[in-house]
Amino acid sequence: MKKIIELADAVALIPDGAVLMIGGFMGVGTPPRLIDELVRQGKRGLTVIANDTALPGIGIGKLIAAKAVARVIASHIGLNPETQRQMIAGETEVELVPQGTLAERVRAAGFGLGGVLTPTGVGTVVEEGKQTVEVDGKTFLLEKPLKADFALINAKRADYYGNLEYALTARNFNPLMAMAAETVIVEAEDIVPIGVIPPDAVATPNVLVDYIVAKERRHG
């Protein structure tokens, strides 16, 4: 099972200043042990592409509090006052992107598209500095693909090949991000033998996954 890697070794692959995509929505579907290990290893200057920065003490909120993040690309930071404080103090750069546009920019990168045309944001501050394109009389914004060095993915189950199954609303950005990064690291709740996840339930095919973080050893 060459994809299985110890937690500390997985996070050691990530250099300071790396661009990370991190799955999750308000911490739900964010890989908790990978986040804790990034903090423990004292990473600095990271760019985080994610839906939000969760709450203080939860998910990406821990990276923000640890001052590990130099730049955030997200749709919402409103429930994390520390992200807002760092943004206003000029400590962390924040680019706000409409949520559907964020999903499509990540998808575009992973699907090999040059960008997407969306009506979202036309005539608002989101349009500033962007190309508009008219198609059959309707105006769209050209939104460019978003790529990352690493995607940190949280799955319900991974099999030994790296096929992934997600749970309910913990799915969110995970399958999109698993296609849009150079290196894909997965933290799964369970790691199961090949064949246990039925083909119809695989949302991320194994070829996209580089590493699966070894399970925590617990006894008693």
Added chain:
Amino acid sequence: MDEKTLIAKRVALELADGNLVNLGIGLPTLVARYIPAGRHVFFQSENGIIGMSGPIVGAENPDLTDAGGNPISALPGAASFDSAMSFGLIRGGHLDVTVLGGLQVDEEGRLANWMVPGKMVPGMGGAMDLVSGAKRVIVAMQHVAKGESKIVKRCTLPLTSVRRVDLVVTDLAVIEPTDKGLVLKETAPGVTVEQVLAATACELIVPADVPAMPL
């Protein structure tokens, strides 16, 4: 009945049987409580589910929350999906109604609801996609906040979308933005047309007959 309940009850009357509906965080979430009997409405949460309901206390699933991160439950017949699908539903014209809170609505029916420069910059989340893409946009908000009307001639706050919203429901009135301007459709129980006009910072078109909200 408090103001928020009144707004939520009035908005609930707008939702038809079989509608796919997205409720924003805060006041709009109250709408789900007041769906008229006999109507089945499908609620979407943009973090990736259709068919949500309140949580089963003691059996909350950490992988199952609404867009505010609060625990929910999935009703029989629910479907979950990723964020691209979720916003495809929203942007692609598959969402019948979105109900959002508002900071300002102007004479052209344009909504500002995502930031106050220099004060509050939470991010737009899904609001810009929802207002751009939903078949029907309903704004649910207080008519006046901190002594200032939220219905204004021109939004001074950054716009959420240039799309004209379809209906504005406040604690004082129901207002329909049209290409001619804002039309006063209903007043809240016990509220006069004059009171609505006094609480509004722009022109309203007042038809001969303005009924009370049918609550």
